[in-house]
Amino acid sequence: MAGCCNISGRLVLMLLALVFWFFAAGMIYLTVHIFDYIGPMKHMFDVYYLTGPAGVLIGLSILLTIVGFIGCLTSCKEKSRCLHITFFVMLLVIVMMEITGAVLAIVYKDEVNTAIETGMTQAINSYNDEDNVQESWDYMQETLHCCGVHNYTDWEKTPWGQVPEHKNQVPDSCCKELTENCGKDLSKDNIYHKGCYKMLYDDVKEYLAWIIATAILFALVQIFGLVCTCVRLWGKKKGGSSPYEVLGEDAKPEPISRGYPA
Structure with a gap:
């Protein structure tokens, strides 16, 4: 090297x-x-x-x-x-x-896990109150092909699910084929049953x-x-300074005396 x-x-x-x-x-x-x-x-x-x-x-x-x-x-x-x-x-x-x-x-990877789960739980309970949260939830469920935090039954425990007209249904964004009021049909073939938390956490962990x-x-x-x-x-x-002195071209070596008389 x-x-x-x-x-x-x-x-x-x-x-x-x-x-x-x-x-x-x-x-x-x-x-x-x-x-x-x-x-x-x-x-x-x-x-x-x-x-x-x-x-x-x-x-x-x-x-x-x-x-x-x-x-x-x-x-x-x-x-x-x-x-x-x-x-x-x-x-x-x-x-x-x-x-x-x-x-x-x-x-801090475990804190990331807890923060995502806590944040999603708070967000799902605000679905009916804040338009930004609702848009985020719909986008995530449509993109990740999931429904709810852990599974689709999470929606019936939320303030949105407690509204009489939302009983026994999920948001339309949970549907495999998005159509109006498709969330009223909770059949296995119609909606995503897996929750979004694990999918989102897996994506964050991958990043x-x-x-x-x-x-x-x-x-x-x-x-x-x-x-x-x-x-x-x-x-x-x-190599900054050389211990040897470079001789110039004009420098000539002195003759070596061998001890003979001139």
């Missing part, structure tokens, strides 16, 4: 910069996908558990873009020790952020898994970059 970093230092830095930009673009894509997914369902649960990590990804992608430019600049100005140190410090900060985020995501995997994979790439930068800095420090 030392030979690679010393002999092809510029090439290594350029390749790292390209890898950083590639990961930054991937993080932006993943973030946009997350916001697009949770946007219509933001009234269902505390979306901070996804928007928080997504926001961190945006910050990291910006830092990675900057680090990529510094890497390119460092490869052009190979003798600049200051640029190498700046590149190393920024990489180290990003690696620490990624490791911290991955650890927090793993530690978090992608975030953690991306952070770990990229941290490994960055560690390689840190090692290469360290080797190059150490090589510059050792």
Whole structure:
């Protein structure tokens, strides 16, 4: 590795910069996908558990873009020790952020589970009162092909289900084929019987898994970059001054006296 970093230092830095930009673009894509997914369902649960990590990804992608430019600049100005140190410090900060985020995501995964279930339970009880909640519930049930929190019978326990005209029925968004008043038919073939909680939690868990995997994979790439930068800095420090004096062209060696009289 030392030979690679010393002999092809510029090439290594350029390749790292390209890898950083590639990961930054991937993080932006993943973030946009997350916001697009949770946007219509933001009234269902505390979306901070996804928007928080997504926001961190945006910050990291910006830092990675900057680090990529510094890497390119460092490869052009190979003798600049200051640029190498700046590149190393920024990489180290990003690696620490990624490791911290991955650890927090793993530690607090049970809280995410509880928050989603609690949020959905509160939202289903507000279905008849708030238009935003109603739109979110209908969108989720139509998109995820589910009904209720744990199953379709949850609706009969809600304030919406207690209204006389809603007795023994579910919202039309629970229907496999959406038509007006289709929720009055609770036959197995007509509505979705599975609840939305498990499906939503599985989706959120999958997004978090992608975030953690991306952070770990990229941290490994960055560690390689840190090692290469360290080797190059150490090589510059050792090779900064030569213990030998270079003779000029005009310098001529003194004749060697062999002890004979002139």
